[in-house]
């Protein structure tokens with residue numbers, strides 16, 4: 105830093121005066137930027153109003169142009185509003201470019217002179233990458249701290265002292281903006297880090313769009329926040345391509361999505377789809393829970409064969425011939441006819457529901473010929489054959505037989521039929537052990553009770569089954585209603601079979617996902633409100649995204665990867681995670697194991713090595729657990745100390761300790777074994793008003809409540825990816841024992857705090873935690 109005048113008092117006064125002058129100058133500039141922002145908002149609002157006022161008149165083309173403009177102005181307006189907080193956060197004094205202000209979006213004046221540079225623009229890159237060793241033409245990097253629209257601090261990094269003018273030297277201000285940002289109290293929502301992105305993170309954020317980039321990093325290294333900034337960067341740099349195809353961000357659970365959902369809008373990007381695996385299949389909400397061993401089996405790659413066989417089993421040829429009576433004639437469907445029809449359908453290589461048309465046509469032709477013979481017509485020509493075939497097609501008895509031989513199937517129906525029938529499971533899962541088959545078996549399956557690990561199986565089934573033509577569905581539904589009515593009037597002995605068939609068809613056509621798709625299709629035709637790319641993508645199972653970002657990627661099962669890869673045929677992906685944190689039994693043991701089946705030799709890896717969340721004192725404890733998982737694993741390096749030593753205390757003291765932690769300020773979490781959640785949650789809630797227990801599998805709303813509460817009590821699965829000022833881990837031994845990857849779960853739990861960490865227990869502590877000192881003031885264990 106520049107030396108001031110000789111007298112120390114003068115020096116201090118001089119520094120303070122410099123600071124005040126600098127603040128005032130920066131304030132002037134920042135005020136002008138906000139004025140410009142306000143003016144642009146007004147202008148865009150006016151443009152939008154004018155376009156909307158022009159009404160839905162004119163030709164289709166006129167209307168579609170109007171809609172395009174309206175959408176463009178609405179998006180622009182949303183962006184202009186999104187950047188209010190932290191509009192500008194940096195300044196670069198550049199030898200060639202001059203003085204550049206860096207902010208959340210680019211602004212120019214009416215003469216196209218640049219006033220503010222978007223942080224993602226190439227000229228802004230030195231703001232994140234320049235170092236004294238490689239200054240990239242930058243003499244000074246200045247961080248501006250703002251509160252609302254007021255400048256409250258400036259903070260300089262000097263990169264090239266020799267290049268500074270005397271005037272510049274007189275205006276330098278110091279101190280790291282990063283540490284200030286890291287020390288801030290947590291709000292329950294993740295914030296953007298545009299002002300303090302570090303060089304190793306910037307390399308990930310600005311990495312090439314194409315190909316698969318894996319970002320491996322320990323807890324708190326910024327993987328999530330970097331992945332989100334990468335999404336914003338890619339949208340800015342490849343806007344045309346990505347806006348059309350969309351970006352998907354996949355997170356581990358709904359609470360986590362709630363935690364991160366503000367980051368992209370605060371960077372002006374709203375059109376990104378945030379999802380979990382459980383939400384990937386349109387029309388299905390996976391809310392049911394299941395045992396880890398069931399989830400692990402459903403995620404196993406052997407399920408590919410189970411689903412394939414389950415579909416083939418529904419195309420089974422019955423052993424005995426089928427007789428169909430039409431008036432006075434009885435037709436026989438025999439084995440050879442069925443084999444021929446089935447082979448033709450198989451050769452068509454179409455999915456089940458589309459191959460059905462081939463099967464049906466072949467069978468109807470054979471039946472028509474038989475009918476002709478039976479009514480003494482002998483040889484018939486093509487036209488006569490077609491007439492007879494179409495007559496047969498509408499015969500209820502024929503239709504009923506066809507539906508039994510080759511039913512239309514939705515993925516939901518296929519899976520429910522499989523889980524609900526030991527016989528079907530016996531065929532389709534013959535290559536699994538009897539115990540494994542028993543895990544898949546579900547009594548009285550009901551639609552709507554799906555688990556997260558069912559979703560990739562539904563997706564797998566959807567690939568093999570193909571869509572059911574909507575017209576077919578509607579026509580069949582109407583017909584089925586008529587038949588249901590007719591069957592009610594029919595003779596008792598016929599009644600059962602007819603009723604069963606009609607019910608089956610009705611059930612099939614009543615499925616909500618299909619109807620939902622229909623409604624969405626209508627909206628897309630322009631009858632309803634606009635759909636953004638993200639909304640369109642969410643409703644379409646076969647949507648191919650322009651880029652896919654997977655967070656906590658180590659948790660995904662092989663079956664989930666298959667479903668995900670289908671959504672990204674271009675394989676433009678960012679995969680972030682930490683192998684050491686893998687908790688799910690079906691999760692990854694190495695990135696190569698996950699990726700080689702899809703992009704062998706074509707994926708690249710970056711590592712993040714600095715932990716910005718967990719202070720040194722806490723990481724020392726977590727590092728012991730990491731070594732117990734695998735001595736070869738390396739803990740990330742923490743950048744700061746909190747001065748608060750982690751402690752241990754008896755479980756019985758939990759409510760009082762939590763109360764004390766709340767008193768210290770900030771957000772507090774109790775991370776507990778799943779089996780203790782309810783009990784501990786209610787004990788804490790008795791003492792701390794407003795404490796919230798996150799029930800595993802809670803929807804987005806449940807998660808939000810927990811993030812906003814002063815205290816959240818949750819299991820490790822829900823704490824994944826989150827952070828709190830203070831964390832109390834309950835019964836670590838039970839957490840470690842509750843699943844095969846329990847130690848990784850414990851590692852996750854111990855690394856959630858930004859300031860303070862405690863452990864409460866009745867059982868003996870796992871070895872790496874045995875040295876923890878008792879919490880001062882708490883009764884010692886065993887009392």
Ligand SMILES: Nc1ncnc2c1ncn2[C@@H]1O[C@H](COP(=O)(O)OP(=O)(O)OP(=O)(O)O)[C@@H](O)[C@H]1O
Pocket residue numbers: 282285286295297300301302305321322323324325326327328329330682716717824825826827855
């Ligand atoms: N450059 C930075 N400037 C300011 N804060 C940062 C920076 N990098 C990371 N952080 C903060 O560090 C914390 C941890 O980041 P993040 O949650 O992205 O880490 P992670 O690697 O995904 O962790 P985990 O694997 O444990 O979930 C967040 O509060 C994030 O805002």
